[in-house]
Amino acid sequence: MPHLVGDKRVDGKLIDGKAMAAKLREAIGEQVAHLHTHHQVTPGLAVVLVGEDPASQVYVRNKARQAGEVGMQSFEHRLDASVSEQALLALIDQLNQDPAVNGILVQLPLPDHIAETRIIQAIAPAKDVDGFHPINVGQVAIDGQGMTPCTPLGCKLLLEHQLGDLSGQHAVVLGRSNIVGKPMANLLLQANCTVTVAHSRTHDLPAICRQADILVVAVGRPGMVKRDWIKPGAVLIDVGINRIEEDDRTRLTGDIDFQSVQDLAGAITPVPGGVGPMTIACLLLNTLQASYQQLNLPFPDDLAERAWQPQAATTP
Ligand SMILES: Nc1nc(=O)c2c([nH]1)NC[C@@H]1CN(c3ccc(C(=O)N[C@@H](CCC(=O)O)C(=O)O)cc3)C=[N+]21
Numbered sequence: 180m181p182h183l184v185g186d187k188r189v190d191g192k193l194i195d196g197k198a199m200a201a202k203l204r205e206a207i208g209e210q211v212a213h214l215h216t217h218h219q220v221t222p223g224l225a226v227v228l229v230g231e232d233p234a235s236q237v238y239v240r241n242k243a244r245q246a247g248e249v250g251m252q253s254f255e256h257r258l259d260a261s262v263s264e265q266a267l268l269a270l271i272d273q274l275n276q277d278p279a280v281n282g283i284l285v286q287l288p289l290p291d292h293i294a295e296t297r298i299i300q301a302i303a304p305a306k307d308v309d310g311f312h313p314i315n316v317g318q319v320a321i322d323g324q325g326m327t328p329c330t331p332l333g334c335k336l337l338l339e340h341q342l343g344d345l346s347g348q349h350a351v352v353l354g355r356s357n358i359v360g361k362p363m364a365n366l367l368l369q370a371n372c373t374v375t376v377a378h379s380r381t382h383d384l385p386a387i388c389r390q391a392d393i394l395v396v397a398v399g400r401p402g403m404v405k406r407d408w409i410k411p412g413a414v415l416i417d418v419g420i421n422r423i424e425e426d427d428r429t430r431l432t433g434d435i436d437f438q439s440v441q442d443l444a445g446a447i448t449p450v451p452g453g454v455g456p457m458t459i460a461c462l463l464l465n466t467l468q469a470s471y472q473q474l475n476l477p478f479p480d481d482l483a484e485r486a487w488q489p490q491a492a493t494t495p
């Protein structure tokens with residue numbers, strides 16, 4: 180039953196990332212059609228996969244399929260795990276120069292003999308739809324204007340949809356990776372939150388998390404966040420996607436102990452069906468934005484917001 184604790188609603192509302200991602204892809208698809216009709220351009224996304232990791236193969240396939248569904252062209256490059264760093268750099272150089280390619284994503288992690296930082300730095304910043312290049316990391320930190328990493332961007336959009344203005348909220352980010360934790364903290368700071376970044380060396384994690392109006396968890400530890408870590412009414416974003424082998428099948432579970440906390444939360448993302456689908460939708464959003472910017476066209480920044488308004492999004 181929904182009730183109030185102080186002025187906070189405590190009703191464990193589910194944040195339906197899957198449905199929101201579908202709406203966002205629909206709005207992206209309209210914008211892709213607009214580019215095609217008025218500028219004779221089809222946005223292109225190149226996805227590079229090195230090696231045979233089964234989970235990575237699933238993600239790469241999903242990315243390519245969803246790019247196709249919104250009318251983008253997708254280019255898949257699968258390389259053997261033994262490929263040399265030099266050969267991978269040569270492919271990236273070719274993609275950088277290819278005018279049909281507006282966005283480039285190199286699936287991480289890469290095999291140990293390849294230096295990830297060197298590969299990321301080789302991607303043209305304007306095509307870096309992951310937002311991992313130092314130029315984009317710096318630009319996001321300075322004014323939020325760089326290409327923004329897909330998972331933190333998806334989390335921010337979910338939070339703003341749930342809460343509206345985030346100003347003054349205490350956001351605790353659990354995890355400090357370059358892919359999620361650090362860029363998430365920067366985005367929340369940009370949105371005028373008070374931000375605490377906590378991690379594996381933090382003293383008394385439960386006490387820190389209990390201060391959070393917004394809690395974003397990205398640590399990769401199934402069920403780590405428990406009921407007594409939660410301030411009643413807090414909005415909980417679970418970035419963890421952990422594969423648990425159970426009764427001969429694989430179950431996906433998050434970093435938050437969903438069952439134990441749900442009724443205490445103001446709202447919470449499920450796993451699966453929360454952050455994951457939004458990550459891929461934001462990859463398509465970044466690819467669209469990269470295409471606009473490469474054409475020197477103004478990008479409609481309120482695309483996501485409009486996608487979730489009751490009436491269908493309209494193409495300008
Ligand atoms: N350069 C790079 N960029 C990435 O964005 C990137 C990467 N490397 N390496 C791997 C991680 C992982 N990742 C996910 C994307 C979508 C889901 C997703 O859609 N998850 C579904 C479930 C999918 C399933 O069934 O496995 C869900 O949560 O509902 C999950 C994980 C992007 N990654």
Ligand SMILES: [Mg+2]
Pocket residue numbers: 354355356378379398
């Ligand atoms: Mg950590």
